[in-house]
Amino acid sequence: MIENRPWLRFFSHLILVVGVFLVALPVWVALVGSTQPEGSFNSGSIPMWFGDQGVQNWAHVLFAEAGSTLQIPVWHLLLNSLVMALGITLGKIAISIVSAYAIVFFRFPFRGVIFWIIFITLMLPVEVRIVPTYQVIANLDMLNSYSGLILPLIASATATFLFRQCFMSIPGELVEAARIDGAGPIRFFFDILLPMSRTNIAALFVIMFIYGWNQYLWPLIITTDDTYYTLVMSIKSMLSVPDGDIQWNYVMVTTLLAMLPPVAVVVGMQKLFVKGLVDAEK
Amino acid sequence: MTDLVLENIGKTYPNGYQAIPSIDLSIEEGEFIVLVGPSGCGKSTLLRMVAGLETITQGDLLIKGNRVNDKEPADRDIAMVFQNYALYPHMTVRANMEYGLKNRGVSKQERHNKVMDVAAMLGLDELLERRPGQLSGGQRQRVAMGRAMVRDPKVFLFDEPLSNLDAKLRVQMRVEIRQLQRKLATTTLYVTHDQVEAMTLADRLVVLNKGKAEQIGTPMELYDKPATTFVAEFIGSPSMNLLDGMLTERGIALSDRLALPMAHDYRGAIKWGIRPEHLQQSDAVNGDFSLQVQAVESLGAETLIHGVLEDGAEQPNPIVVRLSGPHLPDIGSRMWLTAPLQHWHLFDAITQQRL
Numbered sequence: 001m002i003e004n005r006p007w008l009r010f011f012s013h014l015i016l017v018v019g020v021f022l023v024a025l026p027v028w029v030a031l032v033g034s035t036q037p038e039g040s041f042n043s044g045s046i047p048m049w050f051g052d053q054g055v056q057n058w059a060h061v062l063f064a065e066a067g068s069t070l071q072i073p074v075w076h077l078l079l080n081s082l083v084m085a086l087g088i089t090l091g092k093i094a095i096s097i098v099s100a101y102a103i104v105f106f107r108f109p110f111r112g113v114i115f116w117i118i119f120i121t122l123m124l125p126v127e128v129r130i131v132p133t134y135q136v137i138a139n140l141d142m143l144n145s146y147s148g149l150i151l152p153l154i155a156s157a158t159a160t161f162l163f164r165q166c167f168m169s170i171p172g173e174l175v176e177a178a179r180i181d182g183a184g185p186i187r188f189f190f191d192i193l194l195p196m197s198r199t200n201i202a203a204l205f206v207i208m209f210i211y212g213w214n215q216y217l218w219p220l221i222i223t224t225d226d227t228y229y230t231l232v233m234s235i236k237s238m239l240s241v242p243d244g245d246i247q248w249n250y251v252m253v254t255t256l257l258a259m260l261p262p263v264a265v266v267v268g269m270q271k272l273f274v275k276g277l278v279d280a281e282k
Numbered sequence: 283m284t285d286l287v288l289e290n291i292g293k294t295y296p297n298g299y300q301a302i303p304s305i306d307l308s309i310e311e312g313e314f315i316v317l318v319g320p321s322g323c324g325k326s327t328l329l330r331m332v333a334g335l336e337t338i339t340q341g342d343l344l345i346k347g348n349r350v351n352d353k354e355p356a357d358r359d360i361a362m363v364f365q366n367y368a369l370y371p372h373m374t375v376r377a378n379m380e381y382g383l384k385n386r387g388v389s390k391q392e393r394h395n396k397v398m399d400v401a402a403m404l405g406l407d408e409l410l411e412r413r414p415g416q417l418s419g420g421q422r423q424r425v426a427m428g429r430a431m432v433r434d435p436k437v438f439l440f441d442e443p444l445s446n447l448d449a450k451l452r453v454q455m456r457v458e459i460r461q462l463q464r465k466l467a468t469t470t471l472y473v474t475h476d477q478v479e480a481m482t483l484a485d486r487l488v489v490l491n492k493g494k495a496e497q498i499g500t501p502m503e504l505y506d507k508p509a510t511t512f513v514a515e516f517i518g519s520p521s522m523n524l525l526d527g528m529l530t531e532r533g534i535a536l537s538d539r540l541a542l543p544m545a546h547d548y549r550g551a552i553k554w555g556i557r558p559e560h561l562q563q564s565d566a567v568n569g570d571f572s573l574q575v576q577a578v579e580s581l582g583a584e585t586l587i588h589g590v591l592e593d594g595a596e597q598p599n600p601i602v603v604r605l606s607g608p609h610l611p612d613i614g615s616r617m618w619l620t621a622p623l624q625h626w627h628l629f630d631a632i633t634q635q636r637l
């Protein structure tokens with residue numbers, strides 16, 4: 001907007017403020033709740049200001065046990081989630097960059113068909129293929145293992161497609177210059193393609209890390225041993241207490257801990273992320 | 283010694299389209315050959331075939347006597363400068379220039395020496411640690427040339443390297459390329475659509491039209507004795523005036539009312555040509571024909587006068603005259619011209635070949 005109309009300004013600011021409030025309020029409640037003594041949520045009102053149990057709550061959850069239903073410290077869950085999320089992210093990037101490389105730069109029979117087959121798998125998210133996938137993983141004896149958590153999720157049509165678009169925007173002359181400079185396919189990939197798609201890799205890393213971190217259904221199904229539980233899925237099990245009260249203060253700590261890594265990734269990589277999406281270089 | 287030989291080279295695409303029917307060309311060591319022609323004439327295709335970026339479907343390509351048809355571009359001992367420079371955007375100028383040597387397994391010390399030598403020659407010393415994104419167009423052009431030069435190849439290939447530069451820089455780089463090529467004495471194949479570039483750079487020119495070499499020769503040969511009407515119109519700016527006519531006993535009849543006396547054995551339909559700079563202003567008594575002035579372009583040192591031949595023909599015949607110095611004839615006025623006989627060009631109207 002170039003014109004300066006006070007009412008319009010006021011109105012747009014109002015919408016922004018309301019938006020921020022709506023998003024921030026639950027986070028605030030979680031933060032405040034994580035410092036409350038046990039049972040303060042059960043009194044019927046939601047506390048809106050800090051209690052005095054912050055340090056004890058955080059220390060207990062992180063290093064002792066997450067709650068009465070989950071006798072495992074949250075740092076271990078954090079580690080599991082991190083391994084899974086990083087495994088999925090790196091696997092997705094590695095597989096899709098290689099397949100996009102093959103599809104864009106090599107002429108082989110049924111190239112188009114193969115691309116479309118990959119593309120069609122976009123219609124088959126984890127939830128759709130969950131029963132056969134479970135069968136396969138169970139037969140491979142990978143239940144309750146990191147590889148079981150990671151492997152079924154590392155093929156990505158989206159990432160392949162994004163890399164394909166990125167590679168196709170690389171000028172043909174550059175490829176030819178590399179050929180004249182004596183760079184074979186492997187050299188070209190590592191010396192030229194990989195550094196040139198740096199920002200795209202960063203953008204995909206952010207998206208895929210959050211995707212991997214937030215996985216709920218798949219870890220829930222294949223892990224029965226709580227040493228392989230992930231953070232996101234354990235929050236739910238902390239809420240399903242058979243008798244007695246839900247330990248809301250511990251739940252809030254865990255929730256905040258579950259939120260932190262994706263936030264850290266987004267904040268840390270946002271410059272590269274935006275650059276990768278708008279693609280200023282080249 | 284011949285350096286680069288194209289024998290009956292041709293290119294037919296898998297879909298049956300014949301881009302280049304057949305070209306023969308042998309290039310001496312150190313010669314500067316310019317391939318020139320309008321867009322789509324196959325000049326870039328031919329260059330890319332020499333580079334090994336396009337397959338050769340017919341004939342033999344010999345570099346220093348070795349048949350290289352089936353060799354990879356990197357093994358042909360050539361270096362190419364691209365129109366868009368094709369510098370690796372993530373590498374510094376130094377890394378860009380070194381990359382080819384690195385892939386060839388040249389030692390670090392030797393690479394360093396070569397890069398420094400070439401950088402000194404091109405004035406790139408200060409820019410070695412910068413990236414292409416931080417360079418101006420002219421500097422990028424220099425880096426692209428440097429990248430080709432460090433390789434010390436047998437043949438340089440240039441694919442319209444100056445077309446992305448502004449006019450002033452283009453003239454400057456043109457001179458520089460010529461000087462460098464003389465100094466290095468490396469055989470060079472240069473593609474351009476700009477006939478001024480072609481004329482100034484070339485030892486010999488190859489004028490291509492629809493994949494065929496219309497004429498091969500020195501710039502002055504092509505200017506003085508164009509073999510076809512295509513070459514006649516392509517070389518020289520503004521291009522040659524070409525008029526339809528009939529050769530008879532009395533001379534060249536350009537229309538019912540206008541004839542130019544000439545003795546020639548040929549009889550029949552011809553095209554009569556004269557360059558704008560060879561027409562001379564004259565008076566009504568001595569003039570060969572008159573022109574009705576339609577537009578005047580004053581360029582200071584010379585004046586281009588566009589007009590229509592006053593020959594009573596139904597179809598107006600446009601004529602361009604190039605006079606040195608300033609002239610300001612009125613639009614619509616009549617101008618008498620003489621066309622000296624020694625500057626006439628005659629072409630067969632059907633075959634378009636020079637008579």
